[in-house]
Amino acid sequence: MKKLTIFLWAALAAGNVSAQTLIQAYKNRADLVSQTSITSNLQEFSNLGIKTTGSLNNANTLAWIKNKYTSYGYSASQIVEDPFTFGSTSSKNLVITKTGTLYPDKYVIICGHYDTVTGPGTNDNGSGTSVILEVAKILKDVPTEYSIKFIHFSGEEQGLYGSSHYANNIAYQNGVKKLDIKLVFNLDQVGGKLGKTNTKIVCERDTAGQSGNNAASNTVTQQLATCTTLYSPLQTSISNAYASDYIPFEQKGYVITGFYEYTRSYTEHTVNDTFTNVDPVYVFKVAKAAVGAMQHFATASSVITAVSADKEKPVKSLESVKIYPSPAKDILTVELPDPMIKDFTVEITDLQGLSVLKVANKSQMNVSRLKNGIYLCTVKTEGSSITRKIIIEK
Structure with missing residues (x-):
């Protein structure tokens, strides 16, 4: 009964349709996730090599992601490069905005980093990058009441530099919130390890930093878990958010949630974080959950x-x-x-x-x-x- 409660509310918010109709419409779109597309993106990401922030490979990966959005039909005005610098290193975030029908100035952010260290980073974080791309492709022409920002951060591995820049200089300026953000949904290391049992995903909630946004984070994380079981075959576990690109937003008082692999691969930050070690089927299942969750968070239409x-x-x-x-x-x-x-x-x-x-x-x-x-x-x-x-x- 508790599982249906949020969807009865969402059904009313989406236009007085039945909960069953809404869930079926969202499931139909989640079922559009393509295993071929996920596998191909993971392979291509891996082939781009080590993507240390500020490197040529890092810039080439940004261009690769940008070209994906162009191929999906996003316009040049929707795709914005966000440059930042720390020390002597310069890099760019990539921000793609899809405007909402009812609340165009209130945003649901789905994000993850594309920079890596040591290895090609197919799991950390080619997996999150591939999921975000699939969500953006499927929801491109789906009307949502809230605007969506698909954000690919750089500089995460060196200290959350890209997301800190965005949270502190774009979302929040001179002590004032400039962007009205409903929530930040972060995906980091969701690839599992080939050969292991990958049937569960961690849904991350805020339990540290500012206490004023903890309750709201817990609520949306419970909703994320519900969406996961509704729209994918994955089981869920609730744990704590830490050390990834949602943290600078949490520190500014925004509501956060996230996905992280449950069965740890332990290949992150090593030369073994390659395509041959990631589980593409697991990433496919995570993408189905993410498509379902983003429709709920942004209040997608039911047709x-x-x-x-x-x-x-x-x-x-x-x-x-x-x-x-x-x-x-x-x-x-x-x-x-x-x-x-x-x-x-x-x-x-x-x-x-x-x-x-x-x-x-x-x-x-x-x-x-x-x-x-x-x-x-x-x-x-x-x-x-x-x-x-x-x-x-x-």
Whole structure:
């Protein structure tokens, strides 16, 4: 019963759909994780060699990650390099931003480092890097209420330099929080070791540093564990966060959680941290859990799509429909993902389910007569429907 509680809440937040519908929609996307893609990314990361912060290999790895996002369809404006320096060493973080539909200025961060020491670091942290890339690929066109930042940090191995720079100079400036961050979800060393039993993942919570964010961290970490069992075959263990890229955020009062391998590989920081020693199937399972968790944390949409009996008329998904602006004052616009869709309805209901406005085949609606507040906007076509929250504010 406790497991369903957070998803009943999430279902309401996502637009008054049933918990079963929401969970199924999230599971469908988690099932899109590709073992081939995970294995390929782990191999390519390993082949880039030792990625010491500030080295040529480190810069080449940054370019490799950047090219991945470009291939997924992220625009140049979404991909930002974040340079930093410590001592005589210079490097860059890579930050990719996906804007939320309802809370564009509140962020869920999923992050991990790409720098290594001694070996190619396929587990520490090519595994976390590969998972983040897979999450970004699958969620690229999935509407989420909260914005997502996919961040790849450098300088972690030398002392969390990249994440400290970002937390202290971008997220937090001159004693003031500049970024409204819902939570930071860190992935570090989630590759296991080939040949060992890798059936469990550690979900990390905040138990040190500032005490004011501990309770919230415990809550989201419990949610992370629930998502893991819902969307992957992995079992979970709750442990403490330490010594990775979420710590500088925790020190600024932000809420953190994370993944770390349960059965230790002990290849980190050695020449043995190679592709031949990592468990790609385990990384695949971690990615499924991460896709499910990120949908929950960022409140992804739930879409009910039917299969058309007429193969000549395939059902068009409304997954990427745009409803804007929110808040809306006078005119609300519905932008369908396929301009060829001509037969559709748009209905606005209040939170009690009472219909307050309904139109057919119109992309713009006059909402000026509606009172200020939160409403649900449902777009329906043949065989597909989607519900989003909107805000009316004058």
